[in-house]
């Protein structure tokens with residue numbers, strides 16, 4: 335058997351794949367956080383809860399209406415985005431003129447309420463969510479066995495991240511967004527409805543979390559705390575990448591997922607903390623993050 | 630055409646009456662009134678801190694707090710939100726120019742939405758400012774100061790506004806660039822544009838201005854036609870201190 339640094343190749347590639355899949359979720363979630371932080375300057379602590387909402391929306395759609403994975407992949411994120419837009423309009427938007435700490439506290443409280451409600455109603459145990467039929471089974475890549483659904487998640491997350499990046503960097507709407515990030519008052523003086531732009535941005539970020547939640551449902555099960563377990567790592571990813579850098583958030587998400595996977599192979603004991611160790615080192619050397627600008 | 634007495638000219642396109650403005654507790658505009666008639670150019674002069682920028686910001690509804698009457702083409706602007714102000718046909722070229730670093734030159738140019746028909750086409754704008762055309766794909770803030778100023782003016786020309794507020798467009802620029810911007814303003818005026826110019830450079834301002842407003846400590850002291858500029862020079866130097 336082929337060995338690399340004393341590790342069998344299939345084991346190495348297997349962990350690499352798991353790392354890539356985790357990285358796909360880190361990238362999707364930190365992308366949403368970065369989009370929201372960039373324009374709203376709010377650290378969205380409800381992001382994990384919105385991810386959980388997306389997964390539950392898919393689960394409930396299937397359980398109560400028989401609507402399956404593919405429609406849910408569109409409907410659930412839209413539901414999460416719509417709920418989040420209402421929350422932004424009615425509550426979060428009232429905090430923009432105050433210290434940023436209030437936005438953070440508000441979204442933190444929101445996360446606790448959402449997760450508490452779902453836990454009270456559904457219990458803490460996870461609910462299974464079947465992967466779509468067409469993606470069941472796996473493919474033998476020669477050097478390893480790739481479950482089809484996991485391959486799909488990796489491809490889907492790359493496509494989604496790339497689309498959002500293109501939306502922000504290459505379109506007119508994205509230009510409004512970038513400009514409003516720099517100088518919202520002036521953009522508003524030009525006649526752009528910046529409050530609406532803020533609502534759409536929050537909805538976009540939350541919708542991305544919801545989308546990640548649907549993608550996660552068949553892999554990690556659907557549970558009220560699925561988001562809070564993941565979001566801590568995602569915050570570390572965002573800190574490492576640099577708050578507000580869209581490309582940075584995406585790249586850092588994948589890279590850290592892979593690094594975490596490799597750590598599981600070479601030094602399993604450290605795999606749970608490797609992201610935080612990297613975060614500490616980055617904070618010491620580059621407090622604004624790898625891709626961030628000093629604010 | 631602009632020498633007719635105000636009474637014969639009817640309603641001003643931009644009317645500012647007894648406007649007061651505040652930043653938090655500090656009261657920076659005191660009963661500011663001015664009239665700007667269609668096709669006219671007025672210049673607001675006054676020393677640093679007199680309240681010229683704040684006056685423009687009050688008109689654009691960018692002050693944290695303002696009171697008094699502001700009308701554009703007869704329309705009361707008191708309740709119009711910031712993002713609808715431009716849609717009354719008014720464009721703003723801020724003192725700090727406000728070129729966006731994360732946008733290319735052409736994205737900066739295309740950023741302000743069209744608010745009315747009759748704005749300049751992108752081709753016409755690039756004809757007027759050929760150096761912007763050459764650098765259309767570079768980031769906005771890679772431009773020189775003069776080019777940034779031209780871009781700040783150019784992007785407003787696309788939008789179809791009837792009134793442009795320009796805050797010290799020549800500040801810190803080389804004489805040739807100032808000349809160039811002066812030519813552009815003269816062209817705009819010829820085409821019927823209505824301009825409110827804040828300017829310390831009287832020699833520059835007299836080429837385009839029909840009237841001057843003199844401002845001190847948040848008050849308008851007086852206004853006079855450009856023909857009286859020479860007679861008023863001593864007074865101006867006293868108030869403006871340049």
Ligand SMILES: Nc1ncnc2c1ncn2[C@@H]1O[C@H](COP(=O)(O)OP(=O)(O)O)[C@@H](O)[C@H]1O
Pocket residue numbers: 652655657675676677678679680681682683684
């Ligand atoms: N953002 C601000 N916050 C508080 N005070 C301000 C602010 N901007 C300007 N001021 C004050 O308002 C007054 C008028 O300033 P400004 O309108 O910028 O004058 P000018 O443009 O004539 O130099 C000054 O006393 C200035 O210190």
Ligand SMILES: [Mg+2]
Pocket residue numbers: 681682683724796
């Ligand atoms: Mg000023």
